[in-house]
Amino acid sequence: MSQPVYEFNAEIRTDLGKGASRRLRHEGKVPAILYGGDKEAVSLTLIHDKIINAADHEGFYSHILTLHIDGKKHQAILKDVQRHPFKPKITHLDFQRVSAKEELHTNVPLHFIGEEAVKKAGGVVVHQLNDIEITCLPKDLPEFIEIDVSGLGVGDNIHLSQVTAPKGVTFVELTRGADHDSVVVTVSKPKGEKVSDDAPEAPETDVAGEDKE
16 A cells, blocks of 8 residues: 655745744744755755645655745655644654655654453553654655554563664664664553452451450
8 A cells, every 4th residue: 555645835935933933833834944965954944734644644754745835846754743732733843854865764663463452351551662763764764663462461561672673764762772672562460450340359358356266
């Protein structure tokens, strides 16, 4: 299945500073910056509505994006998003240029499958990580990494070293040593299960018998 394409029109901006950015936001635009590669950083503006709609999709944060600037296409990945503290607005974007020959350093989301089987067996799946830091060439960038938890029981877990990396992808944490082999997902007992297990033992409350003495 082909990955969706994220393309946005962007304009170069020369009017910089907080005041200029505030005016842009009032006009329904988002200030941004494109940097990286062997080129200078470029300040941009994008249409806010286009960005906020894309921001609802997981792929916006992990796909290679295409920016149309002055009639030319620029491939980039999203490196940072700044949001308004309480309004549903994006206030600034950081994009990093992508070169087909240079490795990317980014995070991709994790998708867990088989959780229903764990629930039916009486377990609760606890996600310790929701994404993984990776390096890879742009052509190898996965949309997400899938982890099957259907075979796990209560007390089981999956470490990062047990996750199969897609072809061409390296998990950054594992390059830092064995002590960085993080737990990705665990299975625990449902909350309150201990209480119900112990309930039958309630008759042991023969503490009242002590009063008889």
